[in-house]
Amino acid sequence: MAYCRAHRLFTPGDGVVLGVSGGADSVCLLFALHRLCGELGIRLYVVHVNHGVRPDAGRDAAYAEELCRGLEVPFVLVEEDVQALARRQGCSTEEAGRQARYEAFAREMRRRQAQKIAVAHNAGDRAETMLLNLFRGTGLTGLGSIRPVRGRVVRPLLGLERREIEDYLKERRISYCQDSTNDTDAYTRNRIRRHILPYVEKEICSGAAAHLCRTADIFREIEDYMEEQIRQAEELCIVREEAGQEGAASRLTLVCSAFGNLHPAIQKGMLLSVLKELSPAHKDMGAGQVEQMLALCMQPGNREIHLPQGIRAARIYDRVILERRQEADGGEEISVSVPVPVPQSPGESLTCRIPGGMLRLTRLERENLDGKALDSENFEKKSVNLSENQCTKWFDCDKIEELLEWRTRRTGDYLEIRTPFGYGRKTIKTLFIDEKVPCRERDHIPLLAQGSHILWVAGGRICESCKISADTRQILQVEYESI
Numbered sequence: 001m002a003y004c005r006a007h008r009l010f011t012p013g014d015g016v017v018l019g020v021s022g023g024a025d026s027v028c029l030l031f032a033l034h035r036l037c038g039e040l041g042i043r044l045y046v047v048h049v050n051h052g053v054r055p056d057a058g059r060d061a062a063y064a065e066e067l068c069r070g071l072e073v074p075f076v077l078v079e080e081d082v083q084a085l086a087r088r089q090g091c092s093t094e095e096a097g098r099q100a101r102y103e104a105f106a107r108e109m110r111r112r113q114a115q116k117i118a119v120a121h122n123a124g125d126r127a128e129t130m131l132l133n134l135f136r137g138t139g140l141t142g143l144g145s146i147r148p149v150r151g152r153v154v155r156p157l158l159g160l161e162r163r164e165i166e167d168y169l170k171e172r173r174i175s176y177c178q179d180s181t182n183d184t185d186a187y188t189r190n191r192i193r194r195h196i197l198p199y200v201e202k203e204i205c206s207g208a209a210a211h212l213c214r215t216a217d218i219f220r221e222i223e224d225y226m227e228e229q230i231r232q233a234e235e236l237c238i239v240r241e242e243a244g245q246e247g248a249a250s251r252l253t254l255v256c257s258a259f260g261n262l263h264p265a266i267q268k269g270m271l272l273s274v275l276k277e278l279s280p281a282h283k284d285m286g287a288g289q290v291e292q293m294l295a296l297c298m299q300p301g302n303r304e305i306h307l308p309q310g311i312r313a314a315r316i317y318d319r320v321i322l323e324r325r326q327e328a329d330g331g332e333e334i335s336v337s338v339p340v341p342v343p344q345s346p347g348e349s350l351t352c353r354i355p356g357g358m359l360r361l362t363r364l365e366r367e368n369l370d371g372k373a374l375d376s377e378n379f380e381k382k383s384v385n386l387s388e389n390q391c392t393k394w395f396d397c398d399k400i401e402e403l404l405e406w407r408t409r410r411t412g413d414y415l416e417i418r419t420p421f422g423y424g425r426k427t428i429k430t431l432f433i434d435e436k437v438p439c440r441e442r443d444h445i446p447l448l449a450q451g452s453h454i455l456w457v458a459g460g461r462i463c464e465s466c467k468i469s470a471d472t473r474q475i476l477q478v479e480y481e482s483i
Contacts, residue, residue, distance in 0.1 A: 003158075009155075010041075010154070011115070012040070012042070013042075014040075014041075015116070016033065016045070016115070016116045016118050017046075017116070019105055020047070020120075021049075021064070022064045022067075023060075023176055023177055023179055024162070024165055025121070028168055028169055030073070034071050044074075045074045047076050047105055048064040050078070051097050052081045052082060053097075059177065061077055074112075080100040102117075105119075117153045122165060123213050124162045124209055126146045127197065128193055129145045129146050129189075130143060131196065133145065139272075140219055140223040143215075144217075144219040145212075145220075146216075147220060237258045238252055239252070251321065252274050252277070253320070253322075255318060256318045275289055275307065278311050279308070279311060292313075293313060293320075297320055302315055302439065316436075319438070321438065340405060341402070342397070342476065346365045348363050360478075361479075362476075362479075364476075365475075366472055391459055392480075394478075395466045395467070395468070395476040395478065396472045396474075396476075399466045404448055406448060408443055409445070413449070414452060415428060415454045415463055416466075428447070428457070445459075458480055
């Protein structure tokens with residue numbers, strides 16, 4: 001009871017789905033929670049999963065059902081061919097069994113409208129998991145091992161050792177089933193339980209399992225602290241531009257200058273966090289991917305890397321943009337040129353529909369504009385965005401051909417610029433680099449073109465030689481509105 005309260009495992013009114021295999025741990029869990037039902041204010045529902053691996057599995061299912069009948073607890077039997085599931089999933093039988101159990105628990109929780117799933121891991125399981133994670137290489141999460149609470153899954157027996165569980169059952173004369181697979185070395189976890197921990201207890205340190213659990217508690221507290229520090233650091237370094245499914249961001253932007261000021265432990269923790277945020281089921285993300293990302297963030301130069309689960313990370317000046325490939329490739333590009341006719345008579349206006357918006361071209365007589373002789377400087381002051389999706393530019397109409405194009409960039413495109421010696425050319429590629437336009441956006445920016453000669457980069461610069469001058473008699477007004 002004290003353990004449940006200390007870790008806030010239950011709330012009065014909770015429906016709790018118990019996984020009961022018939023072994024000592026789960027039988028202890030069933031009887032202990034049944035005895036505390038009134039005090040905790042909870043309702044119990046039992047699920048037994050028959051993996052179809054052992055010949056005596058039917059006996060265990062029958063025993064679990066008999067216990068529940070005697071305690072008047074609702075019981076559900078789920079039968080799953082775990083070996084076939086392992087072949088389909090390409091994983092071990094042990095992992096397939098774990099998946100089958102938790103899926104069965106989740107289904108029953110939804111059916112019963114329950115709030116928690118209770119499983120019977122004990123302190124020995126926690127010590128074994130910590131060692132297994134350590135041998136395979138792990139971080140704070142792995143060293144913290146099994147937690148008392150993980151989402152809706154709670155573990156009320158995690159503070160008890162196996163001998164304490166067996167003593168509890170013996171004192172109350174409660175029998176349980178022996179799983180024959182526990183007496184073999186078929187699973188890695190069994191070898192740690194049967195050989196490594198007993199040797200350590202006997203030859204190195206008595207009470208080693210308890211010591212490992214206390215150390216796991218320390219790592220868990222450190223992990224909780226680090227997660228809070230990482231969360232605060234993300235607010236300084238990360239911009240989530242759009243929401244993906246179930247609240248996860250589908251595109252993240254990391255500010256390298258702010259990121260570089262962080263402690264290396266926070267940097268690595270943040271990178272692992274955002275990679276997991278973008279990856280389905282948090283798969284295939286570990287130290288190797290974090291090191292790749294760290295190099296990308298800390299070493300200057302525009303480049304990109306590709307990571308598992310279709311994640312692309314692109315360094316663009318002081319930013320690193322991370323996104324899933326299907327999101328990265330999802331932008332709309334103007335793949336065909338749209339012919340744009342130029343009005344032939346003063347006062348005439350032509351409207352041209354384009355992908356994602358509309359262009360309106362109007363031919364104006366200079367002398368009729370407010371009765372003033374407006375010069376190019378005044379027009380430049382007027383050439384501003386009218387709103388977030390609308391802008392207007394003016395050109396010397398005599399320097400414009402009768403048919404223009406509205407399209408995205410092509411090889412050889414250039415913009416005429418002013419130099420000390422007159423007009424010169426700057427390629428659109430160089431222009432985008434100089435103005436720090438992100439690589440991923442360059443092929444999506446609309447251009448008003450006259451062959452390879454670019455008159456206007458939409459929303460940005462226009463050709464210098466086509467600007468209004470003192471000699472301009474007729475003006476081409478171009479209004480662009482995106483939708």
